[in-house]
Amino acid sequence: MGSSSPRPPLHASQELESALRLQNHYKQRAKDALAAAAEREADGAAERDDRASAAAAAAEEEVEELQDEVVRLRSAAEANLRSAAEDQFAAELTSLSKAKAQAQRECDALRDLAAQAAAQHREELARWVQENAALKARIASDAAAAAMGGGAGAGRGAGKTFGALQGGGGFGGGAAAAVERFVAALERRKRGLAPLVAVAAVVLLVAFVAVVRAASSGRGGTCVLHRLGIIVGPGCGRPGGAAAGGGGGGPLLGRAGGGGSLRRLLDVGSFWEDAG
Structure with missing residues (x-):
């Protein structure tokens, strides 16, 4: 079981x-x-x-x-x-x-303007040439008349010629007067400049000779300036040499210029001492 x-x-x-x-x-x-x-x-x-x-x-x-x-x-x-x-x-x-x-x-437009101006200039030039020829013919005839008159007549003819030139109207009389004035001014300028040029040449020659002598006889830049009459500071040489020599280096320029010693132009040393 x-x-x-x-x-x-x-x-x-x-x-x-x-x-x-x-x-x-x-x-x-x-x-x-x-x-x-x-x-x-x-x-x-x-x-x-x-x-x-x-x-x-x-x-x-x-x-x-x-x-x-x-x-x-x-x-x-x-x-x-x-x-x-x-x-x-x-x-x-x-x-x-x-x-x-x-x-x-x-x-x-510019070309036309230039052509017009050229035409005007040509016309004026032709007119001036004609007036110049007429003026030359008038002057030649007046001069011939004056030469043929002779003596006092020449003077009257000359006066008549210049009177015609001065009183002539238009371009001829003014141009003749301007030419005469210009020639007279040139003559006066030539006559006036010749003496001035001669005097300037003499003065430059004298100054050149003085500078050459000062440079050849000086012992430096101060001495050269001293001999030229420009005293810088105490100058150059012995003390009192400027007073004893009648102006120091000034007599060079004085003798070269033919008239004593130059006056001292500028005492640079005293100027800077006063300024300081």
């Missing part, structure tokens, strides 16, 4: 067969599940590949469209720039044409 009785062999084999069938069933279900998963994975991969291919094709189409748009925009921009440049060039060409026309008009 207390111990269990062993199962019959038939019942054990049935249980074993049932377990084997159940195991096979589970294996088959696992295989089916794996096959379904593999099929689903293959279908997903194919779908993903299709989607990727479609996306790549769409991207390529979009890239081509964008490239076409870029080309179109570039062509439009170049056309706009070309048209703007052509318009600007046309405007500049028009402005230059207007400026050229204005310059041409101004040049023509």
Whole structure:
């Protein structure tokens, strides 16, 4: 009663067969599940590949469209720039044409003005030449009449000639008077400048001789100035030499100028001592 009785062999084999069938069933279900998963994975991969291919094709189409748009925009921009440049060039060409026309008009006006001025100058020159010839003929006739009259008659003829020159109207009388005044002024200037030039030459020669003598006999720059009569500080030589020698180095210029010693011009040393 207390111990269990062993199962019959038939019942054990049935249980074993049932377990084997159940195991096979589970294996088959696992295989089916794996096959379904593999099929689903293959279908997903194919779908993903299709989607990727479609996306790549769409991207390529979009890239081509964008490239076409870029080309179109570039062509439009170049056309706009070309048209703007052509318009600007046309405007500049028009402005230059207007400026050229204005310059041409101004040049023509200046040419006409120059031609008028040249014509006026030629007319005035011809008139002056005629008046000059008439004046020369009048002077020659008056001079011949004065020479033929002789003596007192010559003086009266000369007076008559100059009276005609001074009283003659127009260009002839004024030009003759101006020529006479100019010649007289030149003569006076020549006569007045000759003595001045001679005196200036003598003075420059005397000054040059004095400077050469002072430079050759002096012992330095101070001594040269001292001998020329310009005392700088204590001067040059022995104390009191200037007073004993009648003005120091001044007698050089005095003797050269022919009239005693020059007065001391400037005592530079005393000037700076007073200024200090």
